Amino acid sequence: MQSQTSDPSNHPAARRYDCPQCGAPVVFHSSISISSVCEHCRSLVVRNDFQVATFGQMAELPNDLSPLQIGTKGYWNGQGFVLLGRLRLHYGDGSWNEWYAHFGNQTYGWIAEVMGYYTISFPQSVSLQGIDENSPAGKMVSIQGASWRIMDVKEARCVSVEGELPMVAPPGWSRTGIDLTGPGGQFGTVEFVNGERAFYAGEFAQFGDLNFTDLRKVPGWDAEADITRRQSSAMGCPSCGAPVNLRAEGLTMSAVCGSCAGILDASTPHLQEIGRVAKTTLQMKLALPIGSRGLLKGETWEVIGFMRRKDKWCSWEEYLLFNPWLGFRFLVSFRGHWSLVQILPGHYTATLWNGENFKLFAREEVTTTDVLGEFYWRVKNGERATVSDHIAPPRVLSCEVMPGLKEVTWSGGEYIDHLEVQKAFLRDGSKLQAPSGPYLNQPNPHLQKWRDVRGTFFIMLIGYCILQFIFMGWGVEQNIGQVHSAYSSTQAGQMITTPTFKVTGHRAPLHISAASVLGQDTYLGLKGKLIENTTKRSFDVAFPLTNYSTALGGHVQEVTLTGIPPGEYYFALTPDASPALSTARITFTMAHGGLFWSNFWIGLAGIAFWPVWVLLRSGSFEKSRWMESDFNPYTLTDDE
Numbered sequence: 001m002q003s004q005t006s007d008p009s010n011h012p013a014a015r016r017y018d019c020p021q022c023g024a025p026v027v028f029h030s031s032i033s034i035s036s037v038c039e040h041c042r043s044l045v046v047r048n049d050f051q052v053a054t055f056g057q058m059a060e061l062p063n064d065l066s067p068l069q070i071g072t073k074g075y076w077n078g079q080g081f082v083l084l085g086r087l088r089l090h091y092g093d094g095s096w097n098e099w100y101a102h103f104g105n106q107t108y109g110w111i112a113e114v115m116g117y118y119t120i121s122f123p124q125s126v127s128l129q130g131i132d133e134n135s136p137a138g139k140m141v142s143i144q145g146a147s148w149r150i151m152d153v154k155e156a157r158c159v160s161v162e163g164e165l166p167m168v169a170p171p172g173w174s175r176t177g178i179d180l181t182g183p184g185g186q187f188g189t190v191e192f193v194n195g196e197r198a199f200y201a202g203e204f205a206q207f208g209d210l211n212f213t214d215l216r217k218v219p220g221w222d223a224e225a226d227i228t229r230r231q232s233s234a235m236g237c238p239s240c241g242a243p244v245n246l247r248a249e250g251l252t253m254s255a256v257c258g259s260c261a262g263i264l265d266a267s268t269p270h271l272q273e274i275g276r277v278a279k280t281t282l283q284m285k286l287a288l289p290i291g292s293r294g295l296l297k298g299e300t301w302e303v304i305g306f307m308r309r310k311d312k313w314c315s316w317e318e319y320l321l322f323n324p325w326l327g328f329r330f331l332v333s334f335r336g337h338w339s340l341v342q343i344l345p346g347h348y349t350a351t352l353w354n355g356e357n358f359k360l361f362a363r364e365e366v367t368t369t370d371v372l373g374e375f376y377w378r379v380k381n382g383e384r385a386t387v388s389d390h391i392a393p394p395r396v397l398s399c400e401v402m403p404g405l406k407e408v409t410w411s412g413g414e415y416i417d418h419l420e421v422q423k424a425f426l427r428d429g430s431k432l433q434a435p436s437g438p439y440l441n442q443p444n445p446h447l448q449k450w451r452d453v454r455g456t457f458f459i460m461l462i463g464y465c466i467l468q469f470i471f472m473g474w475g476v477e478q479n480i481g482q483v484h485s486a487y488s489s490t491q492a493g494q495m496i497t498t499p500t501f502k503v504t505g506h507r508a509p510l511h512i513s514a515a516s517v518l519g520q521d522t523y524l525g526l527k528g529k530l531i532e533n534t535t536k537r538s539f540d541v542a543f544p545l546t547n548y549s550t551a552l553g554g555h556v557q558e559v560t561l562t563g564i565p566p567g568e569y570y571f572a573l574t575p576d577a578s579p580a581l582s583t584a585r586i587t588f589t590m591a592h593g594g595l596f597w598s599n600f601w602i603g604l605a606g607i608a609f610w611p612v613w614v615l616l617r618s619g620s621f622e623k624s625r626w627m628e629s630d631f632n633p634y635t636l637t638d639d640e
Contacts, residue, residue: 064250085163116327121202294424305373341413
């Protein structure tokens with residue numbers, strides 16, 4: 001979005017002075033700027049009204065791969081800005097750039113490049129009661145009635161400066177900064193300098209949010225970029241002299257020499273050894289070679305670092321990816337499963353991310369056992385942290401607390417198919433290990449099948465039940481009446497026939513009840529057919545009638561024939577009776593219609609079999625996943 005204000009890069013307040021040290025021209029583009037670094041002799045020139053003076057000489061800025069430079073323009077919330085200066089700040093375990101952004105109309109802000117994301121903030125005049133340099137990370141503080149959470153406390157010193165600044169940062173200048181996250185994810189920082197406190201507030205941003213133009217061409221990434229990487233002893237290992245190729249120069253803090261296993265401080269032009277890794281680490285065969293580049297999720301990434309970490313249960317691998325415009329990402333691998341992870345600036349809740357609820361899966365102390373390549377902090381063997389993982393597959397939300405550091409870091413990741421990683425980074429035909437077992441944020445494959453089928457299943461289930469109720473209305477049983485017959489021992493072996501009876505309506509079940517009063521301990525078996533009088537179509541029937549104390553109710557037998565069409569029918573039956581039975585009167589009672597509920601349940605089972613099977617498999621998968629967790633919701637406590 002274009003700014004409606006004048007271009008701040010053409011501000012009429014620009015003034016030119018002569019450097020008191022070397023006489024070269026020093027230009028102040030903004031009336032807000034107080035100091036500027038002479039491009040010729042690197043003296044810090046400070047102006048006061050129409051007078052200028054020098055306050056020491058600034059060190060050379062270390063090379064870096066930042067795409068920003070003095071003169072880069074951008075837009076934020078409809079306001080145009082131009083970058084006029086830069087501070088390079090360093091603390092014990094990291095470093096970052098802070099760019100002085102001039103918005104015109106006596107307005108300025110700061111844009112910081114930190115671990116692949118950006119913050120943009122502006123000075124605020126507020127009361128800062130209850131906040132001091134010893135405030136711990138995680139503490140909630142109130143600023144102008146709003147609650148902010150302290151995420152980070154660190155003392156940083158200025159390594160170097162370029163361009164102009166709205167303040168004076170002489171050589172050796174340092175400050176203590178407390179970074180905060182606001183109630184809506186806003187960014188804030190409280191700075192302590194020489195007993196004075198200042199508050200800056202703004203937002204976290206991604207590269208694309210700031211709409212940069214006039215960017216620097218990045219060496220090694222832009223084909224037309226000038227190669228500025230130094231070819232001197234500064235890029236050689238101080239222990240063995242082997243060349244050290246920094247793939248994210250100026251943005252990483254440490255690197256492992258691939259020759260002698262020394263861990264080198266990469267935050268300054270002169271590499272210094274700050275630790276060592278085991279020689280066996282150099283012999284490790286990595287799944288993703290350091291230096292390999294690939295297109296992942298539509299962006300090009302380079303593998304620049306590797307670390308193996310473990311807790312008391314298992315170990316896993318983490319690969320650090322770099323892109324000059326997008327910063328850093330991690331590819332985390334465990335038993336063939338992969339997740340793409342990024343830092344989440346401004347996040348501080350364990351239960352919610354992007355409107356999605358998360359459950360605690362694991363909380364363990366983890367240890368770094370192997371490192372290779374380079375990192376944006378001073379990584380080392382034996383480094384310990386407490387990590388909490390919360391899941392809502394396919395996403396994972398992690399909180400990392402480093403002992404001894406006043407810092408809480410949140411990161412968010414998403415499960416990624418190993419074949420996608422393989423296609424991106426392995427061009428030589430080699431293959432990654434296939435996934436083994438369920439993983440904490442692996443998508444439940446059966447759950448997706450259930451989601452795919454459940455809509456159709458419920459529609460079919462409702463339709464089937466409606467159809468059954470309709471048939472129930474059509475299938476009301478109608479009493480046809482009775483017919484009678486008689487048995488006599490003098491007719492033994494002869495067929496018995498009954499009078500005819502009529503079945504009307506539509507094709508439906510015919511319910512037949514045969515009853516007879518028999519003598520004690522006698523039986524009368526009737527076996528034959530139900531015959532339609534006109535077509536002579538017949539249906540087999542049998543009525544074993546008994547009167548035994550062991551078979552109570554045997555003198556009544558019921559038979560149901562399915563699909564009997566309307567017509568005139570009679571029974572033709574052959575008797576088989578006890579010798580003691582001389583005569584018996586038999587009554588046949590008929591009813592037509594009704595439904596077979598057994599057919600309904602069979603049909604219901606057929607409809608529900610596959611969806612229910614998928615749902616059961618989904619539940620089984622979730623139970624297997626949570627078996628790996630100390631917070632298994634499927635495990636009942638003693639109280640339960």
